[in-house]
Amino acid sequence: MPDFFAVGLVIRTESDPPYASIYAPNVRLSYTPPTQLPSPFPATLHVEGIPLYHASAVFVRHTLATLYSDLRIEMRNFAVINTGHRQRHVRLGIGVHGTARVTRGEAQWDVTSTYHFSPITGLVEQHVVDSIHPAPHLSAFDALKRLLSGSAFTDSVPQVRPCRIPVSQVPNAHHRSDSSVAAR
16 A cells, blocks of 8 residues: 555555455445535546556545646555445555645645445445545546546547448449358
8 A cells, every 4th residue: 555656556466376366356436525526527526446446546646646636645544344244344554745846845645444345255345435525626537537437548539430432332242252161
């Protein structure tokens, strides 16, 4: 966790094989902002699946690294919560610190998250961001929405559009010579 801004999201332990993951394939990330976001945002933002979970981590890492320098994470508290037979959650409190690139002012966020583990596989199946203080600005949610909808990748890329080809220019398979068929 402390190396998140240097190396990114940790997806396996050092002793795991290269294809292993500490996250369930359908891992779910959710965050309910302290104040309701305007339409069309839902009351609780969530993504599901490893690709979107990783994309969310990349988004947070790169966005903060663009706006802030000297980013670091400190672990503030850690608690294992037993809620039943083989039901365990981990509550993690972290502090995120950085220096604003434009104003050179210090910035700090207090983040509390709860990780829920599968009682069968032991993998992280849910990551609930309980609180972020101060809460993210609405523009951060707009950027995340564009990223996850794919428009962040396609807004500046030329679009491929279908075109009509006159029938007289379309090659006809019946008019090929036997030598072109034999060559295949």
